[in-house]
Amino acid sequence: MNKSIIIISFFVFLFLSCNSKEKSSEEINKIFESYYQESLKLYPLSATSQGDVRYNDFLPNNLSDDFRDKEKLFYNEYINYLNKFDDSLLGEEDLLSKKILLWECDRNLERLSFNEHLTPINQMWTLQLDMGQNAGGLSAQPFKTINDYNNWLKRIDDYVIWLKDAKKRMKEGVESNHVLPKSLIKKVIPQLETILNTDLETNLFYSPARQFPSSFSIDEKAILSNKVWKYGFE
Amino acid sequence: MVLNKVIPAYQDLYDFMINDYLDKGRDSSGIDALENGISYYDYSIKLYTTTSMSSDEIHNLGLSEVARISSEMELIKNKVNFNGDLKSFFNYVRGLDELIPFKNPDQVINNFNEIHKKMMPNINLLFGLQPNTPFEVRRTESFREASASAEYNPGSLDGTRPGIFYVPIPNIDEYNFFSDEDLFLHEAIPGHHFQISLQQENKSLPSFRKSLWYSAYGEGWALYSESLGKELGLYEDPFQYFGMLSAEMHRAIRLVVDTGIHTKGWSREKAIQYSLDNEAESESGITSEIERYMANPGQALSYKIGQLKIRQLRFKAENILKDKFDIKIFHQKVLESGCVPLQLLEEKIDKWIINTI
Numbered sequence: 036m037n038k039s040i041i042i043i044s045f046f047v048f049l050f051l052s053c054n055s056k057e058k059s060s061e062e063i064n065k066i067f068e069s070y071y072q073e074s075l076k077l078y079p080l081s082a083t084s085q086g087d088v089r090y091n092d093f094l095p096n097n098l099s100d101d102f103r104d105k106e107k108l109f110y111n112e113y114i115n116y117l118n119k120f121d122d123s124l125l126g127e128e129d130l131l132s133k134k135i136l137l138w139e140c141d142r143n144l145e146r147l148s149f150n151e152h153l154t155p156i157n158q159m160w161t162l163q164l165d166m167g168q169n170a171g172g173l174s175a176q177p178f179k180t181i182n183d184y185n186n187w188l189k190r191i192d193d194y195v196i197w198l199k200d201a202k203k204r205m206k207e208g209v210e211s212n213h214v215l216p217k218s219l220i221k222k223v224i225p226q227l228e229t230i231l232n233t234d235l236e237t238n239l240f241y242s243p244a245r246q247f248p249s250s251f252s253i254d255e256k257a258i259l260s261n262k263v264w265k266y267g268f269e
Numbered sequence: 270m271v272l273n274k275v276i277p278a279y280q281d282l283y284d285f286m287i288n289d290y291l292d293k294g295r296d297s298s299g300i301d302a303l304e305n306g307i308s309y310y311d312y313s314i315k316l317y318t319t320t321s322m323s324s325d326e327i328h329n330l331g332l333s334e335v336a337r338i339s340s341e342m343e344l345i346k347n348k349v350n351f352n353g354d355l356k357s358f359f360n361y362v363r364g365l366d367e368l369i370p371f372k373n374p375d376q377v378i379n380n381f382n383e384i385h386k387k388m389m390p391n392i393n394l395l396f397g398l399q400p401n402t403p404f405e406v407r408r409t410e411s412f413r414e415a416s417a418s419a420e421y422n423p424g425s426l427d428g429t430r431p432g433i434f435y436v437p438i439p440n441i442d443e444y445n446f447f448s449d450e451d452l453f454l455h456e457a458i459p460g461h462h463f464q465i466s467l468q469q470e471n472k473s474l475p476s477f478r479k480s481l482w483y484s485a486y487g488e489g490w491a492l493y494s495e496s497l498g499k500e501l502g503l504y505e506d507p508f509q510y511f512g513m514l515s516a517e518m519h520r521a522i523r524l525v526v527d528t529g530i531h532t533k534g535w536s537r538e539k540a541i542q543y544s545l546d547n548e549a550e551s552e553s554g555i556t557s558e559i560e561r562y563m564a565n566p567g568q569a570l571s572y573k574i575g576q577l578k579i580r581q582l583r584f585k586a587e588n589i590l591k592d593k594f595d596i597k598i599f600h601q602k603v604l605e606s607g608c609v610p611l612q613l614l615e616e617k618i619d620k621w622i623i624n625t626i
Contacts, residue, residue, distance in 0.1 A: 067475035074477070085480050131606060131613060132475050138319075138610050139477075145312050149305060156282075157564040173413075191270055198278040202285050209293045213303055217294035218537055219564055224286055230279040233272070240271045265272050 059124040066116050067132055077109060080165060084175040091176065092186035094193035097162075098152045098200045107147055110140040153208035154215050155201040158222035163201075166194055167230075170240045178243045181251070184259050187243060235264065298540070299531040300566045310531045313567030318574040319485045319610035324532040327570060331524025334573065335547055338518045345511045359515075359549030368447045368508055374408055374438040380446060381406045381436065384453045388501040395500065396459060397597035398605060400466030403431035404457065414439050419452050421461035426469055432462045448512030450503045451495050455516070459600075460494035461487070468607030481608045484568070489575015489611070490603070492520060496576065518548050520576070523569040527562045537563065578611045579603060582618045589622050 075082040079090030095102055117133050117140075125133060156163055169176035169187075176190075177183045208214050215223075232238050236245075244263040247256050300306045300313075314322060339355065346358045353361070362368065371377055385406075392399075402424040409417045417437040424432040434457040438444055454460055464487060469479065495513050504510040522544050529535035529543070537559055544555045562569050582603075587594045602621050603614065 064475060067477055071475070071477040128473060128606070131609065131617065132478060134613055135478065135481070135609055138613070142312075142316050146316070149309050149312065159561050159564040188270055191275065195274050195278045198282055202282050205285070205290055209290065211304070212295075214290070214293055214295055216298055216537070216563055217291065217296060218298070219560060220286060220291050220294045222560060224283065224291070227279055227283045227286065231276060231283060233276065238271055238276075240275045263270050265270065 056124050056126070059120060060126060060129050063117075063120050063125065063129055063133060066113070067136065070113055070136060073109065077106065080162075080175075083169075086175070088177065088186075091183070092189040094166075094190050094197065096193070096197050096200055098155055098197065098204050103147055103152065107144065110143045110147075114140045114144075150208075150211075150213050153204050153211070153213040155204050156223055157215060157219055158226060162197065164226075167226075167239055170242060172242045172246055178246070179248055181255060181259070184243060184263070188262060191240075298537040298563055299534065301531055301534075307532070310566055313531075314570065317485060317567040317571040319483050319571075319612060320574060320578065321612070322574065324528045327524050327574065328528040328533065330577070331521055331528065331573070334521035334577075335518065335525060338514055338521055339547070342511065342514050342518070345507050345514065348507050356546075356549075362447055362508060362511060363445060363549065365445075365447075365508075368445045369443065371441055371444055371446070374441055377436060377438050377441070377444060377446070377449075378406050378408060380449060381434070381453055381457075384450055384503065385458060388458075388503055391501045392459060395497070395596050396463070396600050398467065398601040400432075400463055400470055402428060402462075402466035402470065404434070404462050405431045406434045406436065406457070409435045409437040419456055421456040421465070423461075423465045423469065432457075432466055434462065447508045448516060450498060450509045451513040451516050454494045454498055454501070454503070455491045458494075459497065460491040463494075464490045464604060467604045471605065471607060474607055478607055483608045483610060484571040485575040485578070485611050486608045486614065487575075488572040489577075489579055492517070492572050492576035493579040496580065515549060517573075519550070520573040522547055523562070524573050526559065527567065527569050530559075530562060531566045575611065578615070582615060586618060586622050590625055593625055 075085075075087060076090060077095070079093055079095070082090045097103075114137060117137055120133060122130055122133075155161060165174075168174040172178050176187060178187065205214070230239060235241055241263060244260045247259070251259070295302055300310050303309070310324060314320075314324060314327065318327075342355055342358070346355065351358050351361060371380075404424075408414075414437045417435070419437065420435050422433040422435060424430050434453070436452075456462075468474070468481075471479075495516060498504040498510070498513055504513060526535065526540040526543055530537070530540050535543075540559045540562070541552070541555055544550065544559065545552060548555075550558075558569075583596075583599055586599055598621075599618075602618060606614075606617065609617070
């Protein structure tokens with residue numbers, strides 16, 4: 036990220052030294068594009084769901100202080116870049132894009148001022164459910180090539196770290212009375228329970244190994260089945 | 270991977286939740302029970318409705334919408350000469366033979382295509398800007414049909430895959446079509462198919478706006494589309510109109526119960542009871558809905574607030590512009606920029622009004 040910030044700073048510097056309407060449009064659109072590219076790296080599941088395969092192999096731990104600090108830095112930086120542009124030099128659509136992006140940055144910074152990360156799991160819309168869907172093999176995470184399988188195995192390593200941290204964060208939540216209602220916890224427990232199943236035929240996370248593309252050789256299937264079930268990457 | 274990593278991690282979490290966390294869980298339902306919960310809810314309203322409305326405003330708006338929709342439902346009930354209260358009317362509609370006429374799933378799909386054909390002339394009167402992405406109605410694939418809802422699946426950017434309106438028909442003998450006109454307007458045309466395709470087709474949008482989603486805008490547009498039925502020549506049958514009212518009621522109830530739970534001390538049980546009293550859903554369905562609102566404060570407000578905002582902007586433009594108001598241009602202004610926060614949509618429409626006067 037730091038590298039791209041330096042590049043952007045350079046653009047903004049260039050832009051400030053020659054502020055015409057045309058130049059403003061060109062420069063602010065560079066900011067929009069770099070925002071988009073960096074946000075895909077920051078939120079790779081979102082890239083996956085948009086069909087962008089570049090970041091299918093990792094999953095940053097969004098519960099960690101490091102990650103939350105990175106997010107704050109990211110949104111503050113973009114607010115700074117955007118505020119350097121004079122509204123009167125922007126066309127209607129560029130100005131709308133600027134305002135939308137500022138709106139996004141502001142809401143995300145507000146979110147980070149609260150303690151959502153202390154209740155990382157609920158029964159409805161939290162990460163473990165997205166990962167469950169991806170594991171099923173019929174969602175956004177692709178399982179068409181050997182590389183797809185290897186990407187998924189790497190992403191699972193990150194996910195296991197996330198699961199450990201989720202427990203740690205919930206414990207912190209207990210300390211500060213920031214917890215879920217009992218009625219919702221009762222809905223999460225059976226969802227987690229389904230994954231504890233050690234039957235190869237039905238375990239959700241083993242699904243990718245039950246539906247190999249026919250193009251894989253018998254040897255490839257054997258190696259991958261074993262990796263998915265037992266080893267994975269260290 | 271599954272055996273030595275995933276299962277142990279889940280086991281650890283599961284043990285913690287059963288042995289420790291469940292006991293420490295709270296008995297309160299609303300987010301206001303947490304430290305900073307009240308300001309968190311204000312933030313959630315802003316995030317999901319993309320407006321600066323207060324929770325009281327939203328709660329009262331919900332109550333008045335529930336009352337208005339109820340009285341419209343009463344009118345339909347009287348129109349079809351039903352003797353009994355609304356609750357028994359809900360059950361009557363759900364079981365009425367004439368609303369369950371189909372013998373073959375193809376007939377359901379054909380009926381949607383007929384709805385489409387019937388309204389096309391009026392669509393052309395109301396919409397100048399229309400997407401190029403092809404469109405199809407399909408039955409949901411059998412492997413996921415049992416648990417699927419009707420949904421819209423966007424077409425591909427290169428136009429090779431059409432936008433698809435998927436309809437699950439798990440049991441044709443029980444398929445009641447009283448809300449099918451409403452469903453088509455919402456999921457397909459001019460709802461999500463128009464809205465999402467036009468956003469995807471707009472080549473001038475920067476990348477981050479092509480995939481941007483605000484449910485206040487997207488679901489607000491779809492719900493606004495449901496309310497266009499009469500202008501589009503639909504809802505001539507009272508039961509089809511009742512289908513629209515039922516869907517609208519569900520979204521109006523959300524304004525009352527979401528704000529009730531998170532700012533007015535409503536318990537989960539009180540919210541379930543309020544929903545049971547005002548709509549035709551099953552208790553298990555309602556319970557999952559209420560628990561969804563508990564888990565995601567404010568999200569459920571977005572649908573109705575979005576619809577009301579778009580209607581309000583239209584009303585404002587009609588009133589100020591009078592003869593100069595062109596519905597085609599209004600719809601173009603709302604759709605052409607893709608998803609935007611409603612506050613910014615309002616700025617845009619205001620600017621258009623001023624430039625048109």
